[in-house]
Amino acid sequence: xxxxxxxxxxxxxxxxxxxxxxxxxxxxxxxxxxxxxxxxxxxxxxxxxxxxxxxxxxxxxxxxxxxxxxxxxxxxxxxxxxxxxxxxxxxxxxxxxxxxxxxxxxxxxxxxxxxxxxxxxxxxxxxxxxxxxxxxxxxxxxxxxxxxxxxxxxxxxxxxxxxxxxxxxxxxxxxxxxxxxxxxxxxxxxxxxxxxxxxxxxxxxxxxxxxxxxxxxxxxxxxxxxxxxxxxxxxxxxxxxx
Numbered sequence: 001x002x003x004x005x006x007x008x009x010x011x012x013x014x015x016x017x018x019x020x021x022x023x024x025x026x027x028x029x030x031x032x033x034x035x036x037x038x039x040x041x042x043x044x045x046x047x048x049x050x051x052x053x054x055x056x057x058x059x060x061x062x063x064x065x066x067x068x069x070x071x072x073x074x075x076x077x078x079x080x081x082x083x084x085x086x087x088x089x090x091x092x093x094x095x096x097x098x099x100x101x102x103x104x105x106x107x108x109x110x111x112x113x114x115x116x117x118x119x120x121x122x123x124x125x126x127x128x129x130x131x132x133x134x135x136x137x138x139x140x141x142x143x144x145x146x147x148x149x150x151x152x153x154x155x156x157x158x159x160x161x162x163x164x165x166x167x168x169x170x171x172x173x174x175x176x177x178x179x180x181x182x183x184x185x186x187x188x189x190x191x192x193x194x195x196x197x198x199x200x201x202x203x204x205x206x207x208x209x210x211x212x213x214x215x216x217x218x219x220x221x222x223x224x225x226x227x228x229x230x231x232x233x234x235x236x237x238x239x240x241x242x
Contacts, residue, residue: 001124002103003041003049005034006177006202007061007112008093010054010084013229022057023227024112025064029240032064033227036115036240041072043121044108048073050101051112052093054081077101089200095189104183109202111177111226115236118222120178127180130216135159135206136178137219149174149226150203152217159215162207173217175203176224185213 011018017026024034034051041049049072053061058078065076079096081087088096094109108124118136127134137154140146146169153161153171161170179202188209198204209215225236 001044001046001106001108001180002101003044003046003108003110004094004097005037005049005051005110005112006090006093007034007057008052008054008079008081008087009113010056010087011113012084014227014233017230017233022053022060022112024051024053025057025060026227026233028115028227028233028236033115034064034112035068037110037112038068038070038074040116040120041108043119044124046072046108047105048075050075050077050097052077052079052097054079054087056082075101089198090202091189091193091197091205092199094202095193095199098186098189103186106183107181107186109179109181111202113227114177114224115227115240116176116178116220116222116224118220118224123178123218124180126216126218130157131182133182133185133209133213133215134180135215135217136176137173137217138176138224139173139219139221141172143169143172146172146174148228150201150206151175154217154219157216157218159206159210159217162203162210164201164203164207173219175206176220177202177226179206185209188212
C-alpha cells in the first residue's frame with residue numbers, strides 16, 4: 001500500500017498564519033501537523049508516502065523532509081499550482097500522484113490537516129477484511145456542526161449517501177478526510193475527472209463512487225481534529241501539549 005498526503009491547499013481560512021507557511025507545517029504541540037500524521041503512518045508497512053503540495057510551498061516541504069527522520073520512504077511532489085485560483089483540488093492531486101508515480105496498488109489518502117489518536121493499523125486491517133474501498137468517519141453529534149463537513153449516511157457499515165457541506169444534514173457522521181482505495185478503483189479516478197465532475201474535494205469522488213461500487217465505513221470515537229480554523233488549531237495544540 002502507498003500513502004498520499006494531500007497538502008496542496010492554500011488554507012485561506014487560516015490567513016495570515018498560512019500566507020507564507022503551509023497548514024501542514026503549522027506546529028501543534030511543538031511539531032508540524034504532518035509529523036503527527038507520519039507518526040501514525042509508522043504503524044503500517046507503507047511502500048512509500050507521497051506528500052503532494054503546490055509550487056508556492058514546495059521548497060518548504062523539501063526543507064522539512066531534509067530535517068525529518070522518516071522511517072519509510074517519503075517523496076514531495078509539486079503539483080505546479082501557484083495560487084488558490086488555479087489549484088487542482090484533492091482529486092486532481094490524487095490523480096497526478098497516481099499517474100506520475102505509476103502507482104498500481106492500494107492507496108491510503110489522508111488530508112494533511114488531520115490530527116488523530118486512532119490506529120491506522122486497525123483501519124487497514126478492516127480494509128483488508130472487507131476487501132472494499134473505505135472511508136473513516138467521526139460522529140460530531142451536532143447537526144449544525146455537521147454542515148461544515150462531508151456528511152455520510154450508512155446502512156450497516158456501507159455508505160448509502162454522501163453530501164459535501166449540506167445545508168440540511170441527514171446525519172452527524174462526517175468524513176475525517178481519511179480514505180483507503182483498492183487498486184481496482186484507481187482507474188475510476190481519471191474517469192471521474194474526464195466526466196467533468198468536481199476535482200476539488202475527495203468527498204465529491206466518494207459521492208460519485210458509492211453509486212458505482214461498494215464503499216465501507218469505519219467509525220471512530222477516538223480524538224480527531226480537523227485543523228480548518230484558528231479555533232481548532234488552538235484546541236489541538238492544547239490537547240496534545242497535555
